[in-house]
Amino acid sequence: MxxxxxxxxxxxxxxxxxxxxxxxxxxxxxxxxxxxxxxxxxxxxxxxxxxxxxxxxxxxxxxxxxxxxxxxxxxxxxxxxxxxxxxxELINPQFTIKTIGHQWYWSYEYSDFKNMIEFDSYMLPYEDMKDIRLLEVDNRLILPMKTQIRILTTATDVIHSFSIPSLGLKMDSIPGRLNQMCIKANRPGIFAGQCSEICGINHSFMPIIVEMIPMKMFINNFIKLH
Missing domain, CATH: 1.10.287 (Helix Hairpins)
Incomplete structure (x- = not known):
C-alpha cells in the first residue's frame, strides 16, 4: 500500500x-x-x-x-x-469481474461462476480502520494472482474512475457504458486504489482494495464459501 x-x-x-x-x-x-x-x-x-x-x-x-x-x-x-x-489487448481472459461505481461506494459482480457473486464495498468508519486511513473497506475484491482477468466497469449515477496504481489500472466508469481493462498480478498481496474522478462531495471516501491470492486458495476459500 x-x-x-x-x-x-x-x-x-x-x-x-x-x-x-x-x-x-x-x-x-x-x-x-x-x-x-x-x-x-x-x-x-x-x-x-x-x-x-x-x-x-x-x-x-x-x-x-x-x-x-x-x-x-x-x-x-x-x-x-x-x-x-x-x-x-485482452488475450484469453479466464473470467470477468464487473465493477460498478455509485455515489459513493463500489459494487462487484463475479458472473462467470455457477452462482453469481455480488456485493458492495464501503469504506470502513475511521474507528474501525486498522491499517491506512481512508483506504480500508468492509468487503475486499478478492482475485487470483497470475491469472488473466477482464474487468468491466460502469457507473449508475455520475462518472467515477476505477484506479489501482500498483497494478497499472485506471479506467473511467461511465453511466450507460461498459469499459474494459485487463489485470494480471505477478505476486500476492493487498493493493489499494481510489476513485480518481471528482464524483461529488464524498469523492475521497470510496477506496478500492484488491487482495490477490493463489488460485487454489481463491477457489477453496472464496468461491466455494459463496
Missing amino acids: PTWNHLSFQDSSSATMEQLIFFHDYSMIWLMIISSFIFYMMIFSMKNKFTNLILNEGQNIETIWTILPSFILIAIAIPSLRILYLME
Missing part, C-alpha cells in the same frame, strides 16, 4: 505497471537531454558564442532544429504505442 512519503511510483505488481514505469524513466532521459542542450545553447548564446554561427549558418541550424525533434518524437512514440497496445 502507499505511504505518505512516496515520491515516485508505487512498486509494480503487474507487467503493465512495469512497462509504464520503464516508459516514464525512458521519457525522462530524453527530457533531461533536451533540457540540458537548450540550457547549454541559451547560456553560450547570451555570451555571444553562437551569434556568428546562427547568422552565417542559419539554414543549416534550422534544418537540424526541425529534423532532430522528429527523430526524438519517433523514439518516444514507438514504446508508447507498444504499451497502449499491451494495455488494450
Whole structure:
C-alpha cells in the first residue's frame, strides 16, 4: 500500500505497471537531454558564442532544429504505442469481474461462476480502520494472482474512475457504458486504489482494495464459501 512519503511510483505488481514505469524513466532521459542542450545553447548564446554561427549558418541550424525533434518524437512514440497496445489487448481472459461505481461506494459482480457473486464495498468508519486511513473497506475484491482477468466497469449515477496504481489500472466508469481493462498480478498481496474522478462531495471516501491470492486458495476459500 502507499505511504505518505512516496515520491515516485508505487512498486509494480503487474507487467503493465512495469512497462509504464520503464516508459516514464525512458521519457525522462530524453527530457533531461533536451533540457540540458537548450540550457547549454541559451547560456553560450547570451555570451555571444553562437551569434556568428546562427547568422552565417542559419539554414543549416534550422534544418537540424526541425529534423532532430522528429527523430526524438519517433523514439518516444514507438514504446508508447507498444504499451497502449499491451494495455488494450485482452488475450484469453479466464473470467470477468464487473465493477460498478455509485455515489459513493463500489459494487462487484463475479458472473462467470455457477452462482453469481455480488456485493458492495464501503469504506470502513475511521474507528474501525486498522491499517491506512481512508483506504480500508468492509468487503475486499478478492482475485487470483497470475491469472488473466477482464474487468468491466460502469457507473449508475455520475462518472467515477476505477484506479489501482500498483497494478497499472485506471479506467473511467461511465453511466450507460461498459469499459474494459485487463489485470494480471505477478505476486500476492493487498493493493489499494481510489476513485480518481471528482464524483461529488464524498469523492475521497470510496477506496478500492484488491487482495490477490493463489488460485487454489481463491477457489477453496472464496468461491466455494459463496
